[in-house]
Amino acid sequence: MSPSLYTLIEASFPDDRSRIALEAPDRVHGTAEWSYARLGNAAARYAALFSGLGLAVGDRVALKVEKSPEALAIYLACLRGGFVFLPMNTAYRPDEVDYLVGNAEPGLVICDPSAEESTREIAARHGVRHVLTLDADARGSFIDAAAKVTDALPPAACGANDLAAILYTSGTTGKPKGAMLSHGNLASNGIALRDAWRFTEDDLLLHALPIFHAHGLFVACHCALLSGARMIWLGKFDRDAVLRELPRATAFMGVPTFYTRLLSGDDFNRNLVGHMRLFTSGSAPLLTETFEEFRARTGHAILERYGMTETGMNTSNPYDGERRAGTVGFPLPGTDVRVVSDEGELLGSGEVGGLQVRGSNVFRGYWRMPEKSAEEFTEDGWFRTGDVAMIDADGYVHLVGRAKDLxxxxxxxxxxxxxxxxxxxxxxxxxxxxxxxxxxxxxxxxxxxxxxxxxxxxxxxxxxxxxxxxxxxxxxxxxxxxxxxxxxxxxxxxxxxxxxxxxxxxxxx
Structure with missing residues (x-):
């Protein structure tokens, strides 16, 4: 049996586990620094708490809370215990939460204390056994319950095909679909990115992304955790906070909006980023103008990549070599891409068609939607991304449109x-x-x-x-x-x- 994602992550911890895994400089209450030892111990205790509540391997744990170190530890606890992690966007309204809870049928929902009343109503309606609360400053019934747990749940024997997380993505039907991501999907993609982007335990990643999204949770956190690196853990993107922390960071991951906001003032310049080695952008197309202005202002070429909730990252501009504006680079190791016509014929370089991918990163299908899952795959096993693309003569992938009105x-x-x-x-x-x-x-x-x-x-x-x-x-x-x-x-x-x-x-x- 292949090792679980948690086993791989824990094996990547530094030999000296007193080293800091993350620090939260904007934390109001509680300790701002978490060592790798503390993070691992919290994951073990939280997993024991879930087990003590009666959750079994494969049961879902839904999380709708503000970003915090405890929230990351809950994710790791799910990986350790074999529970399926279900993050929810903190902006979701009760009707959206109601659908997800009814569809996923979690055994536990953890929410912000401000949403406890509505969440309990939703949980009761769908037969959810447990609701706990957690705020951004480590207060709530979850923290109270976890404080009483002294046991450590041993890591579950999860294989590559076992389910690790469900991330919901809306679709053309109007109802969100739960993308089922396995331990193998996440592990293979995390390792590919760590190696492609040269992450080591010497890195300090400035983390300003949300963690209910694949970008912040999987791409950013896995690169750091699988290399034993350190993270500066900002609760959200705040321009002043990012400018304050950048001079000591080595890597930063953002969406294009982050970069346009950084460039909006003259106080963002190359003096702030002299220690940086990597800026990446994803989740939306990066305008060529933004790429060029950023390079002129800082001397750094933003590394753009391309992925989806269902697949993780598929392609990346090179770490070494030309990062071409307007492209998303080459397929990552372990991932294949192709462009086909509407009739399914393979197209050559320079020809525009539907982009398809395959590899160990590609998800297992949509939760409880076997027919929809089957529709998204070709007979020979390629996933239809719904994106329209072109691969140029040098092998760079260009996204030229979207087929699903996204x-x-x-x-x-x-x-x-x-x-x-x-x-x-x-x-x-x-x-x-x-x-x-x-x-x-x-x-x-x-x-x-x-x-x-x-x-x-x-x-x-x-x-x-x-x-x-x-x-x-x-x-x-x-x-x-x-x-x-x-x-x-x-x-x-x-x-x-x-x-x-x-x-x-x-x-x-």
Whole structure:
């Protein structure tokens, strides 16, 4: 049996476990520094707590809390005990949480104390046995329960195919899909990235990403933990805090929005980043202008890579060699990519088509959706990413579009269908379309184009306010426009390309 991801992580801890694994400089309460020994001991005790609550190997642990060292230890506890980690975006509204809890049926939900009442109602509705609370400063019933545990649960004997995590990603059906990621998926991708990006225990990673997302949880944390490196653990991206910590860091991972915000002031310059060896960008396309301005300002070429919730990272610009603006580099070791036509024929260099991937990083399918899972794979085992791409003569992969109307706003995926269903359910609305347009800060933002029923009235502010009650803020369109009809082609399909052209400047100011 292959070693579990936890076994690999623990084996990568420094020989001297008193070395610091992470420090949280913006922590209000509690110890700001966590050694590797403390992190490992917490994972063992937390896993024992879960077992004591009656959770068995394979049971889900749902987490919807602010970023903290304890939250990372909970993730490691799940890996250690063979429990399946289910992170939830902290911006999710109760309706979104209700669907995920009902679908995943976790044995335990850990939430922020401020959401305890609504979470308990949701848990009771779906037969969840346990609800505990945890805030960003290590307060809550979870901490109280863990303090009473002195036992250490031995690592579970998990193999490469055993489930490690479920991350939900919305889809064209409007209902989120749970991507099932195995210990082998995460381990292979973590090792590939660690080696490709040259992480060692001498690194100090400035971590400003959320950890409910694959980028912050898997890409960033695994690179550090699998190399015995140290992390500066910021609760969120705060420009002043990042500028304060950068001079002593060696690596930083961000979404394009992070980089545009860093470049927004003259106080960001090469004097701040003289000690840095690596900046990476992902979760959304990095504009060539941002790449070039960053290089001119700092002397660093941002390393852009490409991945998905379902696959982890697939490609990366080279650590050594030319990092080409507008490309996502080459396939990572252990991952194959190809571009095919609509008919499934393999395309050559310079030809544009659907991007497909295969490798040990590719997920096991969607939770309790076998038919949907099967649809996403070709007969010869390649995963259809839904992205449109081209591979040039030098082997660099270029992403040229998205086949599924995906909007990437501030690094987060927004699927129009999920929003359209909520808009269409409003009694005043006949139909709607959500499209993504350029946004200076977020890269893209949603715009709602709405047709009202005869003799009904609804204004932009009221529509957006209703959506804010149902959706995480990053999913809520920035603008709404009302029209008499939506443009359609001869087959009756809404021509979203025309809507994007019409409202392309709606969010520029």
């Amino acid at each position: 909007i990437i706003s501030g690094g987060f995926n927004v699927y129009p269908k999920e929003i359209e269903e909520l808009v269409d359910d409003m009694p005043e609305v006949l139909e709607s379309a959500i499209v993504g347009v350029a946004h200076a800060d977020f890269g893209e933002a949603g715009v709602a184009v709405v047709v009202l029923r005869p003799n009904r009235e609804l204004d932009e502010a009221a529509l957006l306010a209703r959506l804010k009650q149902k959706l995480a803020n990053y999913k809520v369109p920035k603008r709404a426009f009302f029209v008499e009809s939506l443009p359609r082609n001869t087959m009756g399909k809404v021509q979203k390309n025309l809507l994007r052209d019409t409202y392309c400047d709606a969010c520029r100011s």
